[in-house]
Amino acid sequence: MMSKNEDTVAINEVVLRDGFQNEPSFVPTEEKIRLSDRLSGTGVRRIEVSSFVSPKAIPNLRDAADVFRGIERTPGVLYTALVPNVRGAERALECAVDEVNLVMSIGERHNLANMRMTCDQSLAQFREIMNVVAGSGIFINGTIATAFGCPFEGRQPVERVLWAIDTYRDLGIEGITIADTIGMANPRQVGELTATILRHHADLPLTLHLHNTRDMGLANALAAYDAGMRSFDSALGGIGGCPYAPGATGNVCTEDLVHMFHNCGIDTGVNLPALLELSGELTATLGHGVPGYIVKAGTSDRVYA
Numbered sequence: 001m002m003s004k005n006e007d008t009v010a011i012n013e014v015v016l017r018d019g020f021q022n023e024p025s026f027v028p029t030e031e032k033i034r035l036s037d038r039l040s041g042t043g044v045r046r047i048e049v050s051s052f053v054s055p056k057a058i059p060n061l062r063d064a065a066d067v068f069r070g071i072e073r074t075p076g077v078l079y080t081a082l083v084p085n086v087r088g089a090e091r092a093l094e095c096a097v098d099e100v101n102l103v104m105s106i107g108e109r110h111n112l113a114n115m116r117m118t119c120d121q122s123l124a125q126f127r128e129i130m131n132v133v134a135g136s137g138i139f140i141n142g143t144i145a146t147a148f149g150c151p152f153e154g155r156q157p158v159e160r161v162l163w164a165i166d167t168y169r170d171l172g173i174e175g176i177t178i179a180d181t182i183g184m185a186n187p188r189q190v191g192e193l194t195a196t197i198l199r200h201h202a203d204l205p206l207t208l209h210l211h212n213t214r215d216m217g218l219a220n221a222l223a224a225y226d227a228g229m230r231s232f233d234s235a236l237g238g239i240g241g242c243p244y245a246p247g248a249t250g251n252v253c254t255e256d257l258v259h260m261f262h263n264c265g266i267d268t269g270v271n272l273p274a275l276l277e278l279s280g281e282l283t284a285t286l287g288h289g290v291p292g293y294i295v296k297a298g299t300s301d302r303v304y305a
Contacts, residue, residue, distance in 0.1 A: 008267045009225065011258060012046035012207065013039050015236040015282075016067070017082055018251055021051070021058050022241045023286060029063040031285055033070040038278055039236070040074035043270040044254075048080050048101065048233075052088035068095035078139070084115065085125055089132040099139040102126050102173065105181065106164050107150025114145070123167060130172050142173035143209065148193070149184030158196055165201060175205035177233065180220065183213025183249070187223035194227035209233040210252040211240070212291070217252035218260050225266065232257060236275065237282045237290030253292040255279050259299055272299070 016036060020027050032050075039047055049071065055062035064081065073079060080099035083089045092100050104122040105111035111119055126142070133140065144164045149155045165176055178197070180190075190208070197206060208224045208231070210217045221232055238253030255275040258268050279295040 008230070008269065009261060010045040010207075010231040011043075011254065011268050011270050012048070012231065012233045013044045013236060013254060014048040014209075014233050014251060015039075015239060015254070017048040017051050017061065018233075019235040019237070019239040020060050023060055023239075025287060026060055027285065029066050029070070032063070032067045035236075035278065035285075036067070036071045036079075038274075040072065040077050041271075042274045042278070043268070044077065045231070045269075046078040046080055046099070048082065049097075051082035051084070052091040053082070053084050065091060065095055068097065080141070083129060086128050086132055089129045093133065093136060093138070097138060099141055100129070100133060101141045101143055101177070102129060103143040103145055103179075104164070105145040105150065106156050106160050107146040107153045109152035110146050110150045110181070113152070123171070126168075126171055126173070139175065140173050141175040141177060141205075141207075142168040142171075143177040143179050144168070145179045145181045147178040148180040148189060149182070151182050151184075155184070155189075158193060161193065161197070162200060165197065165204070169201075169204075175207065176201075177207040177209050179209035179233075180211055181209075183211035183217070185210070185220050186216055187219045190220040191223035191227040194224045194229050198228045205231070207231040207233060211250065212238060212252045213249050218256060221252060221257055222260065222264070225261075236292075237279045237295070238292045239282070239286070239290055250291055253290075253294075255294050256292055259294045263300060 016032055050064035050067050051061050052064050078098040080101055081092050081097045083092050083100040147161050208229050210220050234254040234257045235251035236254045238250045240250040258270045258272050261268050276295055282290050
C-alpha cells in the first residue's frame with residue numbers, strides 16, 4: 001500500500017514470483033523460503049511470495065503452498081500471492097496470505113495470450129474471487145497489466161486505464177498496480193499517466209510495476225515519483241520477464257532502484273548492503289548472472305585506491 005510520507009517510498013519485492021517464474025531451472029523450495037526470510041529483514045514493504053497457478057502453466061511455482069507454509073513472517077511486511085482464479089483464491093486462503101493480487105491485461109490480445117480469457121471473462125472471474133475472499137480480511141490488489149503498451153496492440157489509451165481502475169474499484173478491489181508489463185513505457189508517459197490517475201483517485205493505494213526491457217526502468221521510476229507515486233515493485237538482481245513478448249527482459253532491479261532513490265535523497269527504509277549481499281548470492285542460486293548494475297559496479301560513493 002502507498003506510503004503517505006511525502007519523502008518515503010515503499011519497495012515491494014517480486015523476485016520470488018515474477019523473477020523465478022521464467023527461470024529455466026526449478027529453484028528449490030528451501031531456497032525460496034531462505035530468500036523470503038532474508039528479504040523480510042531488509043526493509044521491503046511487501047514480498048510477492050508466489051502464485052497459486054496451475055503447475056502445468058508455471059512449473060517453477062508449483063511449490064507455492066509449501067513456500068508459504070515454510071516462511072517466517074516479519075511484522076510490518078505483507079506476504080502476497082498472485083491469484084489467477086477461484087481455486088487459486090481458495091488455496092491462498094488456506095495459506096493465510098496477507099494480500100492477493102488479481103491481474104488483467106487491458107490489451108485484449110495480451111490477456112487472451114497470458115490469461116486465456118477476454119477482459120470481460122477476467123472481470124467475471126474477479127467477481128467470483130471477491131466472493132471467495134469476502135470477510136477474510138485479506139487485502140485485495142488489482143494489477144492493470146500492459147497499462148503502458150501491449151505487445152500486440154501498442155499503446156493503450158489513458159481512458160482505458162482509467163476505465164480499468166474504476167471497474168476494479170467498483171468490484172471492491174482496494175489497491176491498484178499499474179504495470180509496464182513488457183517495458184514499453186517512457187518517463188514522460190509514466191509521469192503523465194501517474195499524475196492523471198492521482199488526480200482522479202487521490203486516495204488510491206497505487207503501485208508502479210516496471211520492467212527494464214529498454215533500459216528506462218529507473219528513469220520511469222523517478223518520473224513516477226515526481227508525479228506522486230510512492231510504491232514500487234522490483235525484483236532482486238533485475239531478473240524476470242514476460243513469456244508472451246519476445247525480448248521483454250527482467251523487472252527493474254531492486255538494489256539499483258533503492259540505490260537511485262537513496263542517491264536522490266529519497267528514503268526507502270531498505271538496507272542496501274543487505275540487498276547487495278543477497279543479489280550477489282543469486283548468481284549461484286540460478287546458475288547464471290543477473291542484469292543488476294550496482295551488484296557489479298558497487299555503489300556510486302565507492303572510492304578506489
